[in-house]
Amino acid sequence: MPTEVALLESHALRVERMGRVDALDKVKSLVMLPDGIHVRTDDVARYFEVSTASVRRLTDRHQQELTDNGMRVLRGDDLRSFHGDMLSLWEGEVPESYPQAATQLRLYTRRTVLDVAMLLRDSDIARCVRTYLLDAEEDLRASIASLDQRVTRVEGCLVGVGSALQELGPVLSRMSHRLDVLDRKLDVTHQVVGAISLRLTDVSQDIVRLDARMDDFARHLKDLSRRGHS
Template sequence: MPTEVALLESHALRAEQMGRVEALDKVKSLVMLPDGIHLRTEEVARYFEVSTASVRRLTDRHQQELSSNGMRLLRGPELQSFHSDMLSLWAVEGLGSYPQAATRLRLYTRRTVLNIAMLLRDSDIARSVRTHLLDAEEDLRALYVSLERRVTRIEGCLAGVGSALQELGPVLGRMSQRLDVIDRKTDVTHQVIGALSVRLTDVSQDVVRLDARLSELARLLREVGGGQRAG
């Protein structure tokens, strides 16, 4: 597990934590400009409870890293455009007089503030943010270890299932063969029953014809008998 000192000294370790901006509000409420995106140096200093000079010195020392995480320096037309947008938002929020920077304005995002929290040594708030990050990292590691153990147990169970399936394989094969034999015998039985049905139909037709002939013979005998009595 990384330590606080390692986090202060290692750019790579800080980069791993840059997506976890929720840690800032876990420690203290972060007051943004009315656009909900940016902060000025003054807001950053108030959040960390340090002087604006301390924040400026830190941003000068780590300008490249902080710029890669959202810090911007506005000048000229870009600064005028930002002031124009901010004036209307400031009025809507009822925040009073808007403090316009004359020639330059440094802006920060949540990612930048989190980056500063991992660099600023002389701030109890920054230390609390780092502690929260490291504790959460430890919780994630513990969760990972627990999940890894559960996956290992499941893999062990699956190995046992695999062995059982291997043992059942020959038995299932024999059962399949016997079922195939039964299917073939059933087909033969159906064929025999079909043939018998045809034969029975033919016999039934023969019986009907025989019955008709017997009826005709009985009629003739009655006619012969009646003629003899009349003579």
């Protein structure tokens, strides 16, 4: 795990952590301009509880890195347009500290302020932000290690399940064969029952015809009996 000193000195380590802007508000509330995106040099100094001059010296030394992470300087028309936007967004009276008459304005985003926190040595707030970043990373590593252990245990259980399924394979195969035999026997039984049903239908028709012949024979006997009496 990297140390605080390594974070101060390694640009690559800072780049890896530039997405963790949530660390700023975990340590102290960062008051933004009305657009919710930018802060000024004075705001950055106020957040880290250092002088404005300290922040300016830092930004001069690391201008390219901070520019890559959102810092910019407004002048001329861009500055006038930005002032107009801010004044329209401000609710109530504009703070006296807002530099409307300035000829240039240096702006920082949350990402830039986080970069400053990883560069600024003489600030307890910046040190707390770095500590939070490193502790959060350590917690994440511990969580990942715990998850790896759980996955390993699950994989071990799955190996046991695989062995059990292999042992059950022959048993399931025999059961499947028996079920196939039963299915064939049931098919034969259905065929026999169907044939018997057809035969019973024929017998029923034969009985109906026999009943009709018996009725005819009985009527014939009655006729003969009447003729003999006459």
